[in-house]
Amino acid sequence: MARSFPTKNDLPAKTRSAMxxxxxxxxxxxxxxxxxxxxxxxxxxxxxxIALHQLFDTVYTNTGLWMDDMAERAVQLGGVADGTLAGVRQRTKLKAYGLNTVSGDQHVAAIASALSTFGKMAREAIDAATKANDADTADLFTGISRGVDKDLWMVEAHLHAKR
Ligand SMILES: [Fe+2]
Incomplete structure (x- = not known):
């Protein structure tokens, strides 16, 4: 368990640690x-x-904003943000990305699955933060969840006309 730091943030220590x-x-x-x-x-x-090349970069940018907000909130709550490769490897819930992914449809399917997994986590995290009475962390996850849904739509739309 990573260490925690004292803060005058009035959320209970147990809540801050859980969050x-x-x-x-x-x-x-x-x-x-x-x-x-x-x-x-x-x-x-x-x-x-070109459309997918640019879209995937947009999702990269958005994901970077979510990442930074979550890491900084963990530190605001007195915790340590774990962005290390070892920590990510241990904690990630995403399926490993296949090196043999080539076509647009294959990449769309892979990124849609990754967004879906992460979006489910964000929705569950909204509920967990709400139950812990941390409305601000719940709000952060809500914004992220809404952003993930939007990006998932933009990625999945490439498949829908083919059905
Ligand atoms: Fe690039």
Missing amino acids: TGLLNDLLASAIDLRLQTKQAHWNVKGPNF
Whole structure:
């Protein structure tokens, strides 16, 4: 368990500790998601190349904002943000990204799955933070969840016309 620091933040220490753990869990998957979007940005091929190349970079940028907000909230609550490679590897809930992912559809499916997994985590985290009476952390997760839903729509829309 990482150490914690004293703060005049009036949330109970138990709540702050629980929220720090939750934030670090989502932080690890957000960092993994961020790496996966760059992997897709670099390696996608096919007729939708430029649209997907740019879209994956947009998701990368958005994920970076979520990552930073979660890490900084963990520190605001007196905790330690764990953005280390070892910590991310241990905590991420995302499936490993396949090196043989090539076509636009394959990358869309992979990034949609990663966004879906992370979005589910964010929705569960809203409930956990609400139950812990930390409305601010719940609000942070709510904003992230809404952003994930939007990016998932933008990614999945590439598949829908084919059905
Ligand atoms: Fe680039």
